[in-house]
Amino acid sequence: MTSIGTGYDLSNSVFSPDGRNFQVEYATKAVENGGTAIGLRCKDGVVLAVEKLIQSKLLVPGSNKRIATVDRHVGIACAGLIPDARHFVSRARNEASSWRKGYYGPIPISSLADRMGQYAQTYTLFSSVRPFGVTSIIGGLDEEGGPSLWMVEPSGVTWGYFGAATGRGRQAAKAELEKLDLPNITVEEGVKHAARIILIAHGDNSGKDKDYELEMTWVRMPPNGEAEIAADGTVRGYGRHEEVPKDIVEQAEKDAKKAVEGDDDDEKMAES
């Protein structure tokens, strides 16, 4: 399946005769083996969702979160090598903090995504390091400009998206995302679609007998377009990256099952 690089693939930063950095391509393989992660940019916010494969019954449900918060208004969902994801998020947090020190405000998502793309890319320049084995979906709300969604790949390539998918189920997820009219759906509708898409992406790839836990977060715009500021000066509820409330997630999963299976007695599907 993979073309072996015959000597040009042993070191990072090395170009093969046809201009490829094989280590970066191999890093992408690591991403393809990870659980699916998707992001949806809706008209009034952003939804992130991750398929967390349950490797053991002994894992504490609700813990081991895969979607991280950066500053207050940004979320990052990664697929691939989880330790690399943590490193990536840690850097993003530092970038957001240093932006605050310099400019006294929250970092715009586009600036953060750009910086993270640059950061990932530097790990493709030297043979003394290896590329990140993660693709990260960065989503959030800007003070001006509204919701925005970006995806950073191991090569450092960063594009803005209305719908993004990565990980093992990305083909199925992308196909579903393309069917949606994302700029015109609300975040609440987005949550339902995200649950359904993760269900489909899981079913296609991992087989229906392996359990998964659905983790979903959102960043929502307040209805009148202005952020709701709390007494302590922070942006509350709206405008903050938060976990989607449990009851909404559960309902979305039920609806997803109905939509996909027809009725929910048929298969023994995952319960979160």
Next chain:
Amino acid sequence: MNHLPEAWGRPRDDIYGAYDHQYVSASNPNQHTTSPVVTGTSVVALKYNGGVVIAADNLASYGSLARFTNVERLKQVGSHTVVGASGDVSDMQFLFDEQLEQLIISEEYQNDGHHLRAKHIYSYLSRVMYHRRSKFNPLWNVLLVAGWDDGKPFLASTDLLGTTFSGPALASGFGAHLAIPLLRRVCPDEAAVANITREQAISVIEECMKVLFYRDARSMNKYSMSIISGEGDKVEIEHRKDIQLKQQSWKFAESIRGYGAQVV
């Protein structure tokens, strides 16, 4: 390996720490804060049987000039705590808008059910203040930290010297001289806190703010008050802004030479 000039002849960064570039910069000598420039005056606070009341006026003085009259010197930090600052306003802004803001952001994004409460924020601030004083570059403030922690009201003070203490009735600046005796009439010790109601506490603090306006020449008649009320694990914080002093009586000025209708 770092082959750049500043590393020549130097032992490894990972063992001896990163190179301190202050040694190669050609900029002006370091200046340390030796006196405050724009300042805020007293902060006053009192515990009561269900929480704490804290207040500070909205003035930032530039020496004897009443320069800025809409300054908020109380800040809510997290969901359990209010910090009040007197002293240098730029240092206050550094603490409120950079340090404490980032502290809370970094705590919240962990998303693990842990939150920083009053005693943690107090501990953090005291360490920062003492650390700065030990470098002879103090943050020229006196900070009052008020909150609800462990099912009880919390109130403590830390200052530019790193001195820390706590008590049921505290005030900084002129308040330490004028307000504390008034507060102590209602609350002579920690035990008395159990008998003070919220309304009583608010009215005592209002009286203190009035007295301070009478006698503190660097104060103002508009102030903010925050009321932290807790029950068990639950905390609610109410902020009142732009409070005007009520029922002032300047009659005493008539008997002072140079004021009022003096004839002799």
Next chain:
Amino acid sequence: MFRNNYDNDSVTFSPQGRIFQVEYALEAIKQGSAAVGLVSNTHAVLIALKRNAEELGSYQKKIIGIDTHLGVALAGLAPDARVLSNFMRQQSMSSRFLYNRPVPVARVVNAIADKAQVNTQHYGRRPYGVGLLVAGVDETGPHLWEFQPSGMVLEYRGAAIGARSQSAKTYLERNYESFGDATREELVLHGLTALRDTLAQDKELTTANVSLAIVGKDEKFKLYDGDEVAEWLEKLGNTQSSRGSRGAAAAPPAPEAAAPAGDSMDVDA
């Protein structure tokens, strides 16, 4: 076992996207003797099987206290565990000094996860060769985390690492639903039973080779060794290995190199 062009350092991905050096580091853990951890709603318990290199020698310490609310059990390269546990102690002290609070378990675990991940991305460094079970109690209750050299950390209700730990995992998977409400005593006995399943043939749990640590909401972290373990072994009753004594009901056979008592280098316990 593996051996290919892509396994020389941790900065090389294989064509399948694997980092072999990290996977090899995980093998080092399997060479160490077993350690088991489990949590209830009130307590967290660590139990480990100690090993000695020779009969007259001392047994390798397997459990390290970090703070009064936190401790770790190790399997793999003990010197690496020392480095990590010293770091955890620093983090712990720093939290108490700066914030006047015991460090939340998840925070200190994330700190070592990030530390370990750096070693998997830079040339010239090797991954840490030790797995840790971190057990502690903080304001959100008792927690158990498993740390791996890859920098992966996961929170569990029950976990086991080290030689023949799969047998312990099987026991834990069968019984974890009763851990939550278990009493302190029941929890320890569950742990000892799980550990017993990791014993090699003809071995048994003794006061010399069992190390036990308990921490609870109202109980400071305490390590029990030697005679202090005796009362627990008595409560357990049967301290014998079940390997080789019964047919299919016995714990699955352990084909990997059985604990080489004398010939491994300085690999732990």
